[in-house]
Amino acid sequence: MKFQINRSQLIEGVQDVMKAVSSRTTIPILTGIKMDVHSEGMTLTGSDSDISIERLIPMEENGTVNLEVQKPGSIVLQARYFSEIVKKLPNDTVEIEVGERFETKLRSGASEFSLVGLDPEEYPRLPQIEEQNVFSIQGDLLRQIIRQTVFAVSTSETRPILTGVNIKLEDGVLSCVATDSHRLALRTARIESNTEELSFQNVVIPGKSLNELSKIVEESSELVQIVVTDNQVLFKTKNTLFFSRLLDGNYPDTSKLLPSESKTTLGLSTKDFLQAIDRASLLAREGRNNVVKLATLDNQTVEISSNSPEIGKVYENVITESMEGEDLKISFNAKYMIDALKAMDCTEIKVLFTGAMRPFLITPVENETVKQLILPVRTY
Amino acid sequence: MKFQINRSQLIEGVQDVMKAVSSRTTIPILTGIKMDVHSEGMTLTGSDSDISIERLIPMEENGTVNLEVQKPGSIVLQARYFSEIVKKLPNDTVEIEVGERFETKLRSGASEFSLVGLDPEEYPRLPQIEEQNVFSIQGDLLRQIIRQTVFAVSTSETRPILTGVNIKLEDGVLSCVATDSHRLALRTARIESNTEELSFQNVVIPGKSLNELSKIVEESSELVQIVVTDNQVLFKTKNTLFFSRLLDGNYPDTSKLLPSESKTTLGLSTKDFLQAIDRASLLAREGRNNVVKLATLDNQTVEISSNSPEIGKVYENVITESMEGEDLKISFNAKYMIDALKAMDCTEIKVLFTGAMRPFLITPVENETVKQLILPVRTY
Numbered sequence A, B: 001m002k003f004q005i006n007r008s009q010l011i012e013g014v015q016d017v018m019k020a021v022s023s024r025t026t027i028p029i030l031t032g033i034k035m036d037v038h039s040e041g042m043t044l045t046g047s048d049s050d051i052s053i054e055r056l057i058p059m060e061e062n063g064t065v066n067l068e069v070q071k072p073g074s075i076v077l078q079a080r081y082f083s084e085i086v087k088k089l090p091n092d093t094v095e096i097e098v099g100e101r102f103e104t105k106l107r108s109g110a111s112e113f114s115l116v117g118l119d120p121e122e123y124p125r126l127p128q129i130e131e132q133n134v135f136s137i138q139g140d141l142l143r144q145i146i147r148q149t150v151f152a153v154s155t156s157e158t159r160p161i162l163t164g165v166n167i168k169l170e171d172g173v174l175s176c177v178a179t180d181s182h183r184l185a186l187r188t189a190r191i192e193s194n195t196e197e198l199s200f201q202n203v204v205i206p207g208k209s210l211n212e213l214s215k216i217v218e219e220s221s222e223l224v225q226i227v228v229t230d231n232q233v234l235f236k237t238k239n240t241l242f243f244s245r246l247l248d249g250n251y252p253d254t255s256k257l258l259p260s261e262s263k264t265t266l267g268l269s270t271k272d273f274l275q276a277i278d279r280a281s282l283l284a285r286e287g288r289n290n291v292v293k294l295a296t297l298d299n300q301t302v303e304i305s306s307n308s309p310e311i312g313k314v315y316e317n318v319i320t321e322s323m324e325g326e327d328l329k330i331s332f333n334a335k336y337m338i339d340a341l342k343a344m345d346c347t348e349i350k351v352l353f354t355g356a357m358r359p360f361l362i363t364p365v366e367n368e369t370v371k372q373l374i375l376p377v378r379t380y
Helices: A007-018 A079-088 A139-152 A207-216 A270-284 A334-342 B007-018 B079-088 B139-152 B207-216 B270-284 B334-342
Strands: A002-006 A032-038 A041-047 A051-058 A067-071 A073-078 A093-098 A103-108 A111-116 A133-138 A164-170 A173-179 A183-190 A200-206 A223-228 A232-236 A240-245 A264-269 A291-296 A301-308 A312-319 A322-325 A329-333 A348-353 A360-364 A370-374 B002-006 B032-038 B041-047 B051-058 B067-071 B073-078 B093-098 B103-108 B111-116 B133-138 B164-170 B173-179 B183-190 B200-206 B223-228 B232-236 B240-245 B264-269 B291-296 B301-308 B312-319 B322-325 B329-333 B348-353 B360-364 B370-374
Touching: A002 A007, A007 A032, A007 A041, A007 A051, A007 A079, A007 A093, A032 A079, A051 A207, A073 A079, A073 A093, A073 A111, A079 A111, A079 B270, A111 B270, A133 A139, A139 A164, A139 A173, A139 A183, A139 A207, A139 A223, A164 A207, A183 A334, A200 A207, A200 A240, A207 A240, A264 A270, A270 A291, A270 A301, A270 A312, A270 A334, A270 A348, A270 B079, A270 B111, A291 A334, A329 A334, A334 A370, B002 B007, B007 B032, B007 B041, B007 B051, B007 B079, B007 B093, B032 B079, B051 B207, B073 B079, B073 B093, B073 B111, B079 B111, B133 B139, B139 B164, B139 B173, B139 B183, B139 B207, B139 B223, B164 B207, B183 B334, B200 B207, B200 B240, B207 B240, B264 B270, B270 B291, B270 B301, B270 B312, B270 B334, B270 B348, B291 B334, B329 B334, B334 B370
Parallel strands: none
Antiparallel strands: A002 A067, A002 A093, A032 A041, A032 A073, A041 A051, A051 A240, A093 A103, A103 A111, A111 B312, A133 A223, A164 A173, A164 A200, A173 A183, A183 A370, A223 A232, A232 A240, A264 A322, A264 A348, A291 A301, A291 A329, A301 A312, A312 B111, A348 A360, A360 A370, B002 B067, B002 B093, B032 B041, B032 B073, B041 B051, B051 B240, B093 B103, B103 B111, B133 B223, B164 B173, B164 B200, B173 B183, B183 B370, B223 B232, B232 B240, B264 B322, B264 B348, B291 B301, B291 B329, B301 B312, B348 B360, B360 B370
């Protein structure tokens, strides 16, 4: 194998596939990045066996030549060293040449590295995906959906299925749910494509996979193709394939958790409410569970308070946009509320309560594509 | 005590004195910040007993009113909570009022905190400094001197005196030395003031104090007054007093370590040399001691190389600006070289070698105010 490659293209590609590479793998060759140089360009592959990322650097793109190939071939190089070296090489171009016993020379300017390579034949094959269940979604919407749900997955391995986001597709509507059993995030989106016949229910993608995916998907309207199989999901963009295994097991039915009625309804400025909760939580963190209290006052006002005997007390008054129904006193985890409010992406929210001990619902005023559910804490 | 204060002034002042506050103190009241409101404004104090910082927020400054005082007084508040709260309060102004049993109310907009305060009488007095040995130096020069020396202090407590920077003043020349016994940094500066008579030798300021100090001193030509006593040093800027204890013990005489002759002299571009060393060190880090090799070649070129059997080899050629004297092969710690080169603040350097096993000297080509000495490693 011998070729010259544009260094900034190489840096970008390596950074993408590095997101799948873990230094704590039990399969030594997976600490490496695989490079395949072929007639279409170079394909980089990184994997930790849960996530695999394949990235093509095409021979030419937008009229710019990315690679000049003297001899195609494959090699696996230690990911950590390779990525750091590539970043620091002096010239705009890097020459890569594989010699005997996989010894690989990187040349750039007056710099020459000679790296111990690994046998590419030993690198595991990527999952073979049957492209039967396919739908598409805009990159920026996919990123938003991930951001609005993934924070609510469980970080505990006691119920592994809850560490993932459950995605369903039915009647052209995609719905994504995450819950750690103390709070729940739900995001729905209409999928604009010829997929009325396509439907699935129990697809659960690990939260970690989605976090890495959203670093790779561009914030643009370009479409991402999503292929769902029994145990794998594949996200395809122009030059990148992102594979993730799915979680085994049945995701709990969360549809009945969402309250259908409300006894107290508040309309609030997202920002004012978020800042008040944020300040109140300053003193609540030390105490148990970061709990703050909310009480309706007269004059369309709610009071957020918290009390930590050794440090002090805080009272925040927030003027509501609207306030309907019964008076209410309720306590909840401030972090859950802050997470939920940051995921709303709207200036005004509705909060619907059905009593001090029942889960309450937060949605944007203007639509209901995002629903955040929080379980209160028993203190009042 | 009751007053209103400009919130951004308060944030700035609190951030300054926080640099002296440690959460790991054995004296509970030192986890707090002391506020004294008096006729000139408010003084904030923070201390970990090694470093103490006193910061004045004057009643008025540049025509802006910073404080309005209804009742002077003093209080100590938990530093961590107080600083976080002040940063997040909603309005431009904060009202602070101390009630019974040191309970302190902070009011800003619709936010009210009530904090458990501590008795200001229990806060330790700051050191009393006799202002006998005083000299001045520009803020930006002081910061540069610290940056060019403090990285070389020892981080090991086996010889505590080496964890500080030794400052000397003689014949109007300030010289600052730091060494961890593997490398040494020396910076001299002429002090432009009426201080010919002032002279001292064995003043050793803890590296940690200087690191904190340089965060507070402004990057400007404004003068910083420095007061030296037997066991304390005080740095005075317009509104800030920064006290540090001095280290006990005799700093070793380092003057004889600097080589006076040279067998091989290289002239190098600081940037080219730094980048080559940086790349070579990528493979050297894993091996023992991060050692790279330097060898003079023909054609005014030096080769930097490093070899890590399991990862690979690297060769860097650097074209020198000048090369005189004997051929040379020498090995040294790449990190020490990178630290030294980053502290040079000049585009061209001289490196003076007196043999493969003798310490070598790095200085700017244009002057000798900075000298960096590095002990080689025995590998060739």
